[in-house]
Amino acid sequence: MAKIAINIATGSLQKEEIIVGIDLGTTNSLVAIIHPDTRQPIALKEHNSSSLVPSVIHFDEYGNVTVGEAAKSFLVTQPQNTIFSAKRLMGKSYNDIKDNASFFSYKVIDDSNQTMVKVQAGNKFYTPAELSSFILKELKQRAEHILKTPVNKAVITVPAYFNDAQRQATRDAGKLAGLDVLRIVNEPTAASLAYGLGLHKEEEKTIAVYDLGGGTFDISILKISNGIFEVLSTNGDTYLGGDDIDNSIVKYWLQQAGINEDELKVNKEFAQGIRLQAEAAKIYLSSNDIFETTFNGDALSITKKIFEGLIQPLVDKTIVCSSNALKDAGLTKTAIDVVVMVGGSTRVPLVKESISNFFGKAVNDTVNPDEVVALGAAIQADILAGNNKDVLLLDITPLSLGIETMGGLMDVMIARNSKIPNKASRQYTTQKDGQSGMKISVYQGERDMVNDNRKLAEFNLSNIPAMPAGMAKVEVSFLINADGILVVKAKELRSGIEQSIEVKAQQDLTDAELEKMLLDSITHAKEDIATRALVEARTEGEQLLETTEKFIQKNTTHLSKEEFMQTAAAMQALQLSLTMNDKDLIHTKVEELNNISRPYAERIMDAAISYAMRGKTI
Structure with a gap:
């Protein structure tokens, strides 16, 4: 965690490069810059058109994507393939949104476990980050067309109440759109900056x-x-x-x-x-x-x-x-x-x-209320570019910090360019029944697979009391102090067992190595996120096969022969799909198995509850 000059964090070509400010909105999105001559923030638009791009995405039958005003007409004619309000789904599981599921006219996948929601359009499945990336890509292209110059760096705004998962999903969307997201800024902070507040x-x-x-x-x-x-x-x-x-x-x-x-x-x-x-x-x-x-x-x-x-x-x-x-x-x-x-x-x-x-x-x-947040994001971008000397920029983390999760994925805890000191925590659980230990591996870097990042430390949280898979609640927290020293702590919340490790400041990264790591993360963004999506789909499929198998063994007598045969066939199809490199196929087979098992699982659960409640009054 070396203290690093701001030009390394934003790239060595900062003076020639434009850093844009983006308001990624629920209804409309837009992009703004600081005008090079007037030094005033302006929202980008072509001639007399609006600066606003409706946050609407339409997929045609061939998978072609239309974004913005042109996609809006499909809200009426093809609602099932036209996505709006994707921002509401960012960093959410189905449990988070099920009470408002009727709000969406497209298919939000009802998944019984705690994984992030997916949206189905045709026979393809998209994460909210992928959907938002289509909007960001449109804004990037629009900015490049107007400015006649490449746009690769951005500041993106989010609501103040967005949690860590929602902020990370926003970063992922930026990366997928080919943008290096230098900062995630709270919308009210951006609006205040646009009114000149906080600049002195x-x-x-x-x-x-x-x-x-x-x-x-x-x-x-x-x-x-x-x-x-x-x-x-x-x-x-x-x-x-x-x-x-x-x-x-x-x-x-x-x-x-x-x-x-x-x-x-x-x-x-x-x-x-x-x-x-x-x-x-x-x-x-x-x-x-x-x-x-x-x-x-x-x-x-x-x-x-x-x-x-x-x-x-x-x-x-x-x-x-x-x-x-x-x-x-x-x-x-x-x-x-x-x-x-x-x-x-x-x-x-x-x-x-x-x-x-x-x-x-x-x-x-x-200030134009539609544009005020994007204008503030542009001011923040200008500060990051080192053009506003009045504003103090605190020390920042030059690279993201995170831990390894199932399938060798990097789960970012503190994103690159976060201010120091900083802290973040997230909850994890066990994969196997009776699991007594959990390995916490700490990594630094921008790639989606830990193998492509730098390993900083590793420790074991042991003596977790025996519990069924998914019951343990392990909170992993990262704390970086003002000297750039990272303390990683893991605590099982039910039993209070904890373990921590101190990771000393990493001084051995040269500027060139840092630049290469950042460049690699952008050039490999598309394949990295495709790999992550495939690994997550496989993990989800494997977990479903395991839980279904356990459930059937426990309740064999309650299933009809037909249900048994259908389930076996669906499990076999899912097992086969796991050997292929097609995340959409895996999601389809997961959904098919869920659809077969859901009716009898509910029937058996209802019977068990009514048996347990027999003779009791409520």
Whole structure:
């Protein structure tokens, strides 16, 4: 963990290279840079077009990919092959999203174990990171087309509440798109930077960032001191946004025209058409008192007063969240120095007035709310390029640090370019019944397989009490102190058994070796991630075969002959697929086995529960 000059971390050609700022959004995404002449941040767009790229991906029957505005029309005509809101799936398992699964019109794979979700389009399976990489690739190409120069380095923003897995998935998406992700920055931090907050070392402020986007709402309370941003609290609703404002107008119009709401489900073209009209009404009513139109032969109208009455409950929800965020931060409204508005939906006058009244001060909304986060990311990129001397850059980790997981994969704990000091932790579990030890191997590097990275240390966590596979909870934590010394600790949470190792600062990497490791990670990104996907699919398949076999042995008498035969055939097909280099085939066979075993597994479990509960009252 040598302390390393910033130019090594960002590449030796930094002055000639452009580092872009990217806002990877749930509804829309965009890319921004610092203009070389004016030194002001600008969002990239072509001529009179919008800077916004809708975060929508469409796959045709041949697997060709369309991203952005051109993909939006397929939301109505081919919803099962058109992916939106992929950001909601980043770093999530099926258990995390199952309560909102009906929100997605495409197939999110219902996997019984804790692996990350996958999305099926045609007969291919995609991880959320792969889906997001298509959006990032589109932004990269768009930037290269406008700037007429290669774009390989980026700062990408994420919500303040994103956890380690979600941030790592965002880094993976960048790598897959051919981008070296220099920093992952919190969206509220980026928005604050765009307003010039935190750019002067002596400045001390407490800020509320109110972000109402197309599909999500969040409020963050930040403290800025000595150019360092600390997130004090964050709150919000990941299923509340501009779409809900549009829907409230749609519902009002359906009532007005005497049309049943079921028409929206049955007639997708009608649904999309009336939503677009509702969006136009919302925008028009920001500066006018009445909106009138004819749609499908019906005269539709809405006044500003009625509109505000319809959306008041939505605005009230955001105020409750804002109040909770203050409570969590242990602050009163008077402690907030600045209120920053982010997201297109904050253009609605009622939203601005309500928030201004709640905090008791005028809100900051002079920067385009759609672009403010990307502009802030561009400012952060400029700081990393060494062009802004006023901002203190703390020491950073020159290469990612992580541990080896099943199949020889590198699981990154602290990503490269993270500030020092730093800490991170993650939970793991045992693979085998009665497993009493776990080997913790620590690696440094950017590649997906540990064999391609540098091994720093290894130790054993032994004497884990005997438990069924998956029951043990082992927390592995990494802590880098200000001197760049890494302490790795593993603790079994149920028994309290722990073991740790100190990894001294690694001084023996030359600049050339470091450059080569970084370059290799970009040139091999595509094959690395394909290898990782294949290894993960095989691991998942092997675990499913093992659990199915155990279950059948235990419950042979409860299965019909037909169920037994079908399961045996599906297990054989899965076993065969594991010998081939096709992750989509493995996923298909996993799903087929799951579909066969799920009905009888549920039947046997239900019978066992009813037997156990016999004679008991609840």
